[in-house]
Amino acid sequence: GLNVNIESSDWPAEIADNATSLQIAAAETVDRLSLIFGLREAVLSAASTFERQGLGAGMVEKIRTFDSTEGQRVQCQIEGNEVEGEAVGISDAGELIVDIDGARRSLRSGEVEFV
Numbered sequence: 001g002l003n004v005n006i007e008s009s010d011w012p013a014e015i016a017d018n019a020t021s022l023q024i025a026a027a028e029t030v031d032r033l034s035l036i037f038g039l040r041e042a043v044l045s046a047a048s049t050f051e052r053q054g055l056g057a058g059m060v061e062k063i064r065t066f067d068s069t070e071g072q073r074v075q076c077q078i079e080g081n082e083v084e085g086e087a088v089g090i091s092d093a094g095e096l097i098v099d100i101d102g103a104r105r106s107l108r109s110g111e112v113e114f115v
Helices: 022-026 032-053 057-065
Strands: 073-078 081-090 096-100 103-107 112-114
Antiparallel strands (some): 073 112
């Protein structure tokens, strides 16, 4: 999934220190239609690259540059069990690596929440 805050500025207290929006970051009004088409093109381009090359080192490195979970406490489900631990990075296979009481586990897909 993808969530983009476009114009928001009124944040719940628990995220107010870290939250932002495109309007705040760009210091101007964001054209929603242009944003949607730009995102669409970026996703289609990444999907096309993935279909041609697989999840090669270049794509994994790009994913790692956008990883906002590293070093954060997270809660997720791994093999049907709800677990809490520290996100430690992205594996070469593109999985989220979570340290749970000293044991590293990989999450291929699912929901991750910051705790």
